[in-house]
Amino acid sequence: MVTTTKMKEWYLRYPLEDPMHKTALCEIKDEKDFLPENSSVFQPVTARVAAALSMSAADEKLLKENLRALGFGNIVTLAYGEGDRDKIGMCIASRVKGEQLQIAVVLRGTCGEEWYSNFEIGYSAEHSGFARAADFAELRLADYVFTRAICIQPRFFITGYSRGGAVANILAKRLCDRYGLDFVSAYTFAAPSTTISRRTNRYSSIFNIVRGEDFFTRVPLESWGYTKYGKTISLSDHGDMIANYRKLTGEDYIGFTRQRLVDNFLCAMQGLAPNVHAYYHRRRQVGERQLSMYEFLTCVADMLSQHMDDAVADVFFSAMFSDYAELISFLSSGADLAEIVSSAAAVPRCSVADSHSPAAYMASLELFLPQ
Numbered sequence: 001m002v003t004t005t006k007m008k009e010w011y012l013r014y015p016l017e018d019p020m021h022k023t024a025l026c027e028i029k030d031e032k033d034f035l036p037e038n039s040s041v042f043q044p045v046t047a048r049v050a051a052a053l054s055m056s057a058a059d060e061k062l063l064k065e066n067l068r069a070l071g072f073g074n075i076v077t078l079a080y081g082e083g084d085r086d087k088i089g090m091c092i093a094s095r096v097k098g099e100q101l102q103i104a105v106v107l108r109g110t111c112g113e114e115w116y117s118n119f120e121i122g123y124s125a126e127h128s129g130f131a132r133a134a135d136f137a138e139l140r141l142a143d144y145v146f147t148r149a150i151c152i153q154p155r156f157f158i159t160g161y162s163r164g165g166a167v168a169n170i171l172a173k174r175l176c177d178r179y180g181l182d183f184v185s186a187y188t189f190a191a192p193s194t195t196i197s198r199r200t201n202r203y204s205s206i207f208n209i210v211r212g213e214d215f216f217t218r219v220p221l222e223s224w225g226y227t228k229y230g231k232t233i234s235l236s237d238h239g240d241m242i243a244n245y246r247k248l249t250g251e252d253y254i255g256f257t258r259q260r261l262v263d264n265f266l267c268a269m270q271g272l273a274p275n276v277h278a279y280y281h282r283r284r285q286v287g288e289r290q291l292s293m294y295e296f297l298t299c300v301a302d303m304l305s306q307h308m309d310d311a312v313a314d315v316f317f318s319a320m321f322s323d324y325a326e327l328i329s330f331l332s333s334g335a336d337l338a339e340i341v342s343s344a345a346a347v348p349r350c351s352v353a354d355s356h357s358p359a360a361y362m363a364s365l366e367l368f369l370p371q
Contacts (some may be wrong), residue, residue, distance in 0.1 A: 012052035012066045016057060016249055016359040023062075024362065026052035033097055034070070035157055039185040039205035040231070044369040046126055047209065050159040051186035051365055055358040057091065057108040057164060067093045069149050072104055074148060078140050083112025083305070085120075088133040088167050092144045094154075101152050105141060107160030107168045112125055115301040118163055118192070121220050126170060126195045129165070134170040135171060141171070153179070154289035158186040161358065162216065165191030165208070166228075171252060172206045173229040181205045186230065192216050206230025211364055212259035213355045214267075215330075224279075237366035241360070243286055246362050254334045255354030262355075265330045269293075272323065287318030300331070 016022040026049055028034070032103025036043040049070070056062045059248045060080050065073055072093035079087040089108030092100060110118060116132075154174050160168035162263040165188035172186030173195075186206040208219040208228045213236065220226040236259055245253040256262060273279040273293045291299075296319065319328040327371060334351030354360060 001014075002316075012049065012056070013062060014066075014358065014362070016056040016362075017357065022249065026134040028052075028323075029033070031060045035102065035155065035185055042081070042207055042231075046185065047187055047207070047365065047369060049116045050157075051161075051189055051209075053104070053106050054159040054161040054168075054187075054189050055342070055362070057089065057106050057293050059162065060089075062093070063091055063106060065106065067091070067106075070104075070189070071095045072102075074299040076144060079136070080108070083110070083127055085113045085115075085117040085129070087136045088114065088134045088164065090137050090140065091163075092141060093172060094148060101149055101154045102157060103141075103145065103149070103154045103170065103255075103349055104157045105137070105159075106166070107137065107158075107164035107171070109160075109162035109164045110304075112305050114163060115304045116298065119280065121294075122195060123276060127166065127193070127196055127220065127226070130166045130170055130192070133163075137167060137171050138174055156184045156186075157287070158184065159188065160191070161189045161361075162356065165189050169194045169206060169208060169229050170337060173203055176205060188228075189213055190217055190356055191228060193220050193222070194228050196225040196227070197229070200227055200306045201231075203230040208232045209336055209361075209365070211233055211355065211360065212236040213256040214351050214360075215256075215262050216356050218266060219269075220276070221266060221270060223266075223274075224276055235361070235364035235368045240275065241367060243360060244363040244367055246284060249359050253354060253360065253363075254349070255351050255357070256333075256359055265326070268326050272327070280336050284323040286315055286322045286324060289315075291315070291324075293324075293327075296327070331371050337364065 009024040011027055013023050013025055025169055026048055034045045034049045036046055056066050060077055064075050071161055072095045075093040077091045091106045094103045117129030119127035146267050158168045158172045159222045168188045169191050175184045184205050188208045191208050206229050208230055210232060212234055218341055242253045280294045282293055284294045299315045331352055332350055
């Protein structure tokens with residue numbers, strides 16, 4: 001949706017929840033040429049546009065409308081089905097500004113089978129599930145560039161939220177390696193960690209916007225060596241986010257309000273699995289079976305991808321009396337476990353989900369960015 005005025009304001013619509021019964025408008029008070037001349041300098045208007053695009057990516061039609069409002073055409077969407085664990089829903093679009101071809105890549109958050117990929121950390125330098133999705137995105141982007149950027153050096157704008165943010169982080173790193181930092185601007189939101197590389201700071205045109213109260217942005221664990229490419233910017237401790245959340249959604253915020261709660265849980269998680277090998281191989285008794293943390297989280301993926309059955313439900317209830325009791329208590333905080341297990345919703349509302357939600361990020365972002 002676009003509304004043009006003499007003051008050069010326009011609006012991008014984004015959903016506040018999943019399923020998308022509520023949407024909101026992101027007001028942009030600047031030129032439509034939102035990409036900064038220096039991609040290594042954080043720009044508030046770029047962050048606002050990236051946030052609205054990345055969070056509208058869950059709705060293919062809405063995302064296309066937002067891109068058209070910004071003057072993009074040649075819009076292509078890929079893998080927007082129910083979700084394939086080795087792929088990712090993505091949208092590619094382009095526009096010409098002066099003599100420059102600008103290509104936008106927006107990567108969707110987790111859908112369906114992609115939940116299993118989120119827990120596939122692997123033993124390589126990059127999170128294996130996110131890296132495979134980045135392989136898919138990179139190949140599709142290469143096809144797009146080959147047919148539309150003949151003899152032209154394109155400039156890339158990459159964004160994504162949650163899983164989309166993690167894949168955007170890896171894809172942007174690869175584009176920086178190929179084309180140079182000056183030709184890549186990347187803004188990710190709520191992205192999990194992606195790599196154990198020690199050369200992440202050199203990717204100065206990648207900005208990762210996170211909330212310290214958001215558990216998803218802090219796994220895989222830093223103590224396991226994981227981080228993100230580029231610069232990480234925290235939205236925590238900037239004004240009254242709870243009041244802003246209520247103003248935005250009309251509902252009370254049930255997410256975490258203190259980063260310390262997440263810190264404490266991550267310490268407990270480190271005790272259960274001190275490294276990636278233990279994550280896959282250190283098994284603990286859960287009811288009548290023994291499960292590693294990876295196997296337990298695969299059951300979480302069963303629930304989130306709506307593959308819940310009696311055996312998976314039994315794992316959740318048995319976990320309440322196992323070494324994973326603190327993990328299940330944290331993940332279900334703010335909601336009733338029986339309701340979560342029986343819910344038909346892909347992501348039941350609870351403290352972890354609220355802390356990670358688009359509404360929480362937009363409420364925090366508006367307090368962080370200058371008006």
